[in-house]
Structures are given as C-alpha cells and as structure tokens.
Amino acid sequence: MPLTAIDRTTFVPVYWSAVIRLRIDLAYDGGGFYGWAKQPALRTVQGEIESALHRILRVPDGDVDEPLRLVVAGRTDTGVHASHQVCHVDVSEDVLARAVGHMDVPPVVALTRRMQRILPPDITIRSITPAPDGFDARFSALERTYVYRIADRASEVDPRMRGFVLHLDADLDVAAMNEAAAMTIGLHDFGSFATPNPGGTTIRDVKTAYWRRIPSRPLIGNDEAMGERYRTPAVESGLLCFTIVADAFARNMVRSLVGGCVQVGIGKRSLDWFAGKMATPLREGSTGPIAPQGLTLEHIAYPADDQLAARAEAIRAKRTL
Incomplete structure (x- = not known):
C-alpha cells in the first residue's frame, strides 16, 4: 500500500542519552583480594566495585548497552594495597540519574554516597567526579x-x-x-x-x-x-x-x-x-x-x-x- 503524505512525514523521535565519564579515586586493603582485575569466582577489587555500580544503578550484569566496565590506572596484584588508586567508568546520563532516588543532591554526589555506603570496609571511595575531556585513567597518567x-x-x-x-x-x-x-x-x-x-x-x-x-x-x-x-x-x-x-x-x-x-x-x-x-x-x-x-x-x-x-x-x- 503506498504511503500517504502524512505517512511519509510521520516519525518516532529517538532520544539519545549523553554518556558521562566518571573519575573514581579510591583506596583499598589488598589483603582480601585476588588483585584488581575481575576474575570468575574470585574476590577482586574491580569485581566488588562493578557489582556495587550495577546494584546502585539497577543495570543487569552483562548488559551490552551499559557494561559499567572500569578502566584502571594500574592493575595491582593479589595482596597489593592502594592508598590512592584511580579508575574511570562510562555511564549514560539517564542511568546515572537512577542513583539519586530520594536524595536531593546531584547524581554524582548521590552515587558517591551510595558507593561509600554499599562497598565492603576494605575499599574506600575517596571521590567520584565528572572526568575532563580526554581523560583516560590508564593512558593519561604521567x-x-x-x-x-x-x-x-x-x-x-x-x-x-x-x-x-x-x-x-x-x-x-x-x-x-x-x-x-x-x-x-x-x-x-x-x-x-x-x-x-x-x-x-x-x-x-x-x-x-x-x-x-x-x-x-x-x-x-x-x-x-x-x-x-x-x-x-x-x-x-x-x-x-x-x-x-x-x-x-x-x-x-x-x-x-x-x-x-x-x-x-x-x-x-x-x-x-x-x-x-x-x-x-x-x-x-x-x-x-x-x-x-x-x-x-x-x-x-x-x-x-x-x-x-x-x-x-x-x-x-x-x-x-
């Protein structure tokens, strides 16, 4: 059936959510971890933080559209500590907004508070901030x-x-x-x-x-x-x-x-x-x-x-x- 003039001009708007890169500064006692890098069935720093992000932002693990994958400045080995580690994560603006809940604060502040509350005591989030343009926790480091x-x-x-x-x-x-x-x-x-x-x-x-x-x-x-x-x-x-x-x-x-x-x-x-x-x-x-x-x-x-x-x-x- 041929399209009418109205059919040809009718469209469904698509809304794109901007992606925000967040810089995460943290510390951890490495004694209870099998290093930084995520590993199946082993407790790692990356695994704990990514799990907390998925819980707070209500994103299923393995979501290809919102992987919440951390990039770190340096992957520490099993048993090694960090008093100041840096990583980054990319997250959609609308997904980040889920951290707010009933808080009357900006999304990044809400995420920081929830991460500090939910993570185990051998990990401390020092700060979470929007990363400047061009920032890469690993490759930008001097x-x-x-x-x-x-x-x-x-x-x-x-x-x-x-x-x-x-x-x-x-x-x-x-x-x-x-x-x-x-x-x-x-x-x-x-x-x-x-x-x-x-x-x-x-x-x-x-x-x-x-x-x-x-x-x-x-x-x-x-x-x-x-x-x-x-x-x-x-x-x-x-x-x-x-x-x-x-x-x-x-x-x-x-x-x-x-x-x-x-x-x-x-x-x-x-x-x-x-x-x-x-x-x-x-x-x-x-x-x-x-x-x-x-x-x-x-x-x-x-x-x-x-x-x-x-x-x-x-x-x-x-x-x-």
Whole structure:
C-alpha cells in the first residue's frame, strides 16, 4: 500500500542519552583480594566495585548497552594495597540519574554516597567526579608511585602493621640496596624483573627509585613543653621503605626489583649480579617477586586537563629503547 503524505512525514523521535565519564579515586586493603582485575569466582577489587555500580544503578550484569566496565590506572596484584588508586567508568546520563532516588543532591554526589555506603570496609571511595575531556585513567597518567615497606632487624616490629609491612629477620645493607636501586633509573628494558602484557613490552621509564629508613619522630610533635608522655613514635618510625616512581610498571616489576635489592642487601647477591640483570633482560628464578603485603600504590599523577588526550594518545604507542 503506498504511503500517504502524512505517512511519509510521520516519525518516532529517538532520544539519545549523553554518556558521562566518571573519575573514581579510591583506596583499598589488598589483603582480601585476588588483585584488581575481575576474575570468575574470585574476590577482586574491580569485581566488588562493578557489582556495587550495577546494584546502585539497577543495570543487569552483562548488559551490552551499559557494561559499567572500569578502566584502571594500574592493575595491582593479589595482596597489593592502594592508598590512592584511580579508575574511570562510562555511564549514560539517564542511568546515572537512577542513583539519586530520594536524595536531593546531584547524581554524582548521590552515587558517591551510595558507593561509600554499599562497598565492603576494605575499599574506600575517596571521590567520584565528572572526568575532563580526554581523560583516560590508564593512558593519561604521567607516572605512578609505589612504596614497599619492610621491618628488618633495625626496625621495631609492630604486629598491627603486619598486613602492609613485610617482616624480615635480617640485617640489610641499605647503601648497597641504594646502589642497586640507582641502576633502575632511566629508560630500561626490565625483562629480568617483569613479564609483559600480551602484545606489550617490559620497557619502562623510572623517574626515581631509592631506599630510606623512616626517621623516628614523635606522634604529636616535638614541643619540649608537652613532656615525655607525648613522644610516642609515629607508626612508620624505623621502617625501611623503597619508593619508586615510573611512567608505568610491568607485571610484578616493583616486587621483583625489591626482591633483587633485598638479595643484594642481605649479601646473597652482588651489585655486579644486579647490574647484569639490568643489562640482559632475561627472566629466571633468581629475580622473582617478593611477598606482596609490603607493597602499596601511593599516587597517580596526571597532566593538566588540556594535555590529557595528547598524553593518552602518546602512551598507547608501543615503547622501544
């Protein structure tokens, strides 16, 4: 049947909901997780957060139109902690509005409050904000900072900190460990201390790496007038900490570098051995990762908003030496 003039001009309007990218800043105690990345039947940080998003926004798991899939700045391994992790998620504006419910607040504020309430106590949402144009939690990042904490024989072992500090019954040569750490600074292939992702490399640019013992300092200040009873040491006083900053890290890279430095520090390996491993990027048994509980992701740095997209584009290129 031919269409009439009215039929030809009649249409059903289609309404498109804008997609909003949200930046999520968070922290977690990694002791109860099998790492960041979502895995079937295993408890992971990504799995817990995505599950909470699906519940709050009433989106079925596996929805192809609204996957609520997180992209993270750095995927931490099993047992590794984060005091400041960053991820992003894309969500439709109308779906995000479901977080409001009976609250008289903007949708992002409502989502933040509900996430803070629903997540388990070993995950803390620090903030959720609309991401600026060009932001990618993974590819826009300039650098990541990790700290590995050790209580050795020169430290006072505090049992309250066993979840995020490695206890070693050993005397460590900190000067030798710093000589080893200095070899890692710059652009290198860390193939002796890391494994690449599929299609990736182990080439990374380390900005700084050093060992330092946290000085003993009073918990509440050093005012003589306050008296001796106020001179309780801060909780980290005396710990030996390895701080490393790089543009990115390959899998197991930090823990393996710590393990190598510790072998030098206890005299099991020489500085020449460490230099050889840096010069020849070949993975073998002597450069495996140390225990995970001492490692914490402390900071992610990003460029100015107008440089986010350019940074993301540049970092996607495969690295070479």
